[in-house]
Amino acid sequence: MRLLQESSDIHAYLAADEVIDHGHPLVQETSDALWTATGDAYSYAEAAYAFVRDTIPHSADSGDTRVSWRASDVLATRNGICYAKSHALVALLRARGIPAGLCYQRLTEDDGTGAAVHGLVALKLPGRGQWDRVDPRGNKPGVDARFSLERERLAFPVRPELGEVDYAEVYAAPHPAPLKALRESADRPELWRNLPDSL
Numbered sequence: 001m002r003l004l005q006e007s008s009d010i011h012a013y014l015a016a017d018e019v020i021d022h023g024h025p026l027v028q029e030t031s032d033a034l035w036t037a038t039g040d041a042y043s044y045a046e047a048a049y050a051f052v053r054d055t056i057p058h059s060a061d062s063g064d065t066r067v068s069w070r071a072s073d074v075l076a077t078r079n080g081i082c083y084a085k086s087h088a089l090v091a092l093l094r095a096r097g098i099p100a101g102l103c104y105q106r107l108t109e110d111d112g113t114g115a116a117v118h119g120l121v122a123l124k125l126p127g128r129g130q131w132d133r134v135d136p137r138g139n140k141p142g143v144d145a146r147f148s149l150e151r152e153r154l155a156f157p158v159r160p161e162l163g164e165v166d167y168a169e170v171y172a173a174p175h176p177a178p179l180k181a182l183r184e185s186a187d188r189p190e191l192w193r194n195l196p197d198s199l
Contacts, residue, residue, distance in 0.1 A: 006170060015172065017173055020071055052136040066187070071087045088136075104120065104178070108159075112163055117197065
């Protein structure tokens with residue numbers, strides 16, 4: 001699938017805001033530690049991906065009912081759903097000058113009911129000339145997402161026959177619908193009720 005930049009300005013995919021707060025000391029400290037262990041953009045991107053995927057549990061897997069949405073809060077609480085974990089990864093990538101944005105899918109249950117929007121990350125590494133999607137959701141039985149530039153290894157490949165959708169846009173800032181659900185939910189049970197079913 002060809003990914004489409006929502007913004008024509010690549011600098012929008014390096015910017016900091018209230019959600020992707022990569023100027024925050026904790027984001028900088030985490031970025032510095034990962035960079036020291038790697039030293040080049042490709043290795044750093046893969047290490048940042050693994051860090052978010054593997055050391056920050058998806059709250060549905062861990063049972064944590066807290067709702068985090070700001071990148072620095074995700075790193076501080078080591079907690080978040082797919083959107084929040086994506087915010088953290090985008091912040092870590094941007095902290096090292098790697099353009100990164102947010103992508104989404106519409107997923108359903110196996111019978112086509114229970115649609116919800118799932119969050120992903122797109123990054124543009126030096127010399128690649130294209131966006132690559134990765135999914136930092138976190139693995140569990142039946143989910144095996146990987147950092148792969150040759151062939152996407154997402155947590156949930158879409159099933160069009162069930163009405164599932166890969167949205168092609170790469171957003172510089174979080175889409176308003178998922179962000180609203182995060183910000184207006186007091187806990188994860190409320191968040192589950194507020195999740196958007198499409199963009």
